[in-house]
Amino acid sequence: MSEQSCHIFLDRSRSRLHILYRCDDEYRLECRRLNRGSFLLKKDERKRDFLQISWNRLNELLTVKKYRKTVEK
Known part of the structure; x- marks a missing residue:
């Protein structure tokens, strides 16, 4: 795993x-909820068990959210 890549x-x-990403000689694991x-x-990303993505794509994932529709009764 290179320092430029991260796994989601x-x-x-x-x-x-x-x-999961590498920083210097350490591997780090963080959780976001x-x-x-x-x-x-993206459609092709949904089919995989894990993603190897760029830091720019990770930034997009963490900033752009899709909200589920709520049904009013």
Whole structure:
């Protein structure tokens, strides 16, 4: 794993992701969770168990959110 890459692991609901990356000689694992909605993924990204993405794409994932529609009764 190079320092420029990061691996993303998502749960089924796409509301929680784990980020694995390398910083100097260390490997780091971080978790991010949305209280509402899900992370917006491209169609080909949804089919994979994990993603190897660029830091720019990770920034997009963490800033752009897709909210689920709520149904009023």
